Amino acid sequence: MKYVILDCYTDEPSGLGVPPYVGTYPRYIYGKLITEGHNVTYLTIDDMRLLKKYDGQKPIINEKQKTKIDIYNLTKNSPIIKEVLADCDSLIVIMGVHTPGKYLSAIPGTIREVQDYVKDVRCEKILTGPAGSEHGSQLEGGKWSEKPDMKIWDTADPNYFNVSTFNEINKYAPAGAKVLEHINPEHSIMEIETSTGCFRDIGCSYCVEANKPQVFREQEDIHSEVRALYEAGARHFRLGKQTCFYSYKKQNAKEIEKLLKPIADLKPKTLHIDNANPVMVNEEITKIIVKYCTPGNIAAFGVESFDMEVIKKNQLNSTPSATMRAVEIINKYGKERGENGMSKLLPGINILFGLQGETKQTHAENMKYFSEILDKDYFVRRINIRKVVPFEGTPLHERVGNKFLRKNDKYYWKWRNQIRQEVDFEMLKKVAPIGLVLKDCIAEVHDGGITFCRQIGTYPLIVGVKERLDLQKSYDIKITGHMLRSITGEVVKEE
Ligand code: SF4
Structure with a gap:
């Protein structure tokens, strides 16, 4: 069968799958499906937004504008998304935010947004990941959670592929590493x-x-x-x-x-x-x-x-x-x-x-x-x-x-x-005192003349640098000042 995994990202009390994190759900499901001999294409919600919101054309961003983080995490399959969706037998949508946070360079899909994008895709549609559970999904704390509209989905099941016991996970997780070929x-x-x-x-x-x-x-x-x-x-x-x-x-x-x-x-x-x-x-x-x-x-x-x-x-x-x-x-x-x-x-x-x-x-x-x-x-x-x-x-x-x-x-x-x-x-x-050098910070997003950078890891500090650096390059940055939850710095070494 031809499967498409559409990763709309996940954030749970234990387990993060919002870029730059690659979560366990797409990896395990990908591993299971390719082990069973299926043809599987991995897409992200960003690929879908580029197609549906921007008509497939990346907007040109001028020096005064912000990086468009809604289409920041495109896969290598983005240019062929129309063909992939037209040819797919089953669309697996992975999503669900149970511990909403702030994300520097990604926006997880909401149920309503994703439903709008997938309602016209003609194939079986399966909603899985945390949003498929009784708890639904919610991007903002303090609000009731969103629930799927079952007129759109064939199935909503947090564990549709049964890759939840460690017996199953261990069988498929190593093969699931191949999903990285798509990014x-x-x-x-x-x-x-x-x-x-x-x-x-x-x-x-x-x-x-x-x-x-x-x-x-x-x-x-x-x-x-x-x-x-x-x-x-x-x-x-x-x-x-x-x-x-x-x-x-x-x-x-x-x-x-x-x-x-x-x-x-x-x-x-x-x-x-x-x-x-x-x-x-x-x-x-x-x-x-x-x-x-x-x-x-x-x-x-x-x-x-x-x-x-x-x-x-x-x-x-x-x-x-x-x-x-x-x-x-x-x-x-x-x-x-x-x-x-x-x-x-x-x-x-x-x-x-x-x-x-x-x-x-x-x-x-x-x-x-x-x-x-x-x-x-x-x-x-x-x-x-x-x-x-x-x-x-x-x-x-x-x-x-x-x-x-x-x-x-x-x-x-x-x-x-x-x-x-x-x-x-x-x-x-x-x-992070003034003068400290943070090594290997990745330039992630622009906001006008500022570039926000951070190290790769668990809850890294965000450093604002007052110049438009090349995104996705690595820099050593010296701290020059503090704001409420982030810091400012200047580049001392470029990769
Ligand atoms: S938050 Fe949940 S997982 Fe953590 S200690 Fe409490 S019950 Fe256990």
């Missing part, structure tokens, strides 16, 4: 899956991963996939598809070393992790992560709130004292700078607005602990603040829905702004 993977980062589920018996109130039993993927299977991706041209990897990296094989340091060392031996340009549960952070595993991974690495903690009332009401996983201990341990071993200019490993802190029990005191508690972090001179690379999406099927949805989002909406701008001004800004000056 230029030089600056792409591969999201790698190490486990599913959560170790907690009672999950956090808002979480769509809660209550799934924890299953670990064997090291050899992960290594086979990473090797195949490396051979296909990938040089950047993040072991990010799990709810907590430290929990791997029941928080076993030896097993984690067995996982990381062979990947580090390949000498990838980037080897990072994502997602760590503060209560699982210990010294032994932290030292191993620092030893084998590349600098600029971040263990992002799903703290969500420092307010004990909110923690209790939403069954959150960490207490303020456990979080502070984890911040201290990671700083002890990871704060030292690596060769690309960034600290080797730093904590990240995620905060959620709109949880059950949220009051003005919640913000006061958050500020109290952030101030303590600053006072103790701990580094935190990134504070991510989001409004919760009350997905159907979660306890939050059942108990309070968007009640607290509505109630406190009037404060969110102020709360967020205070964290940005008083914490983020101060932290940025410590983590």
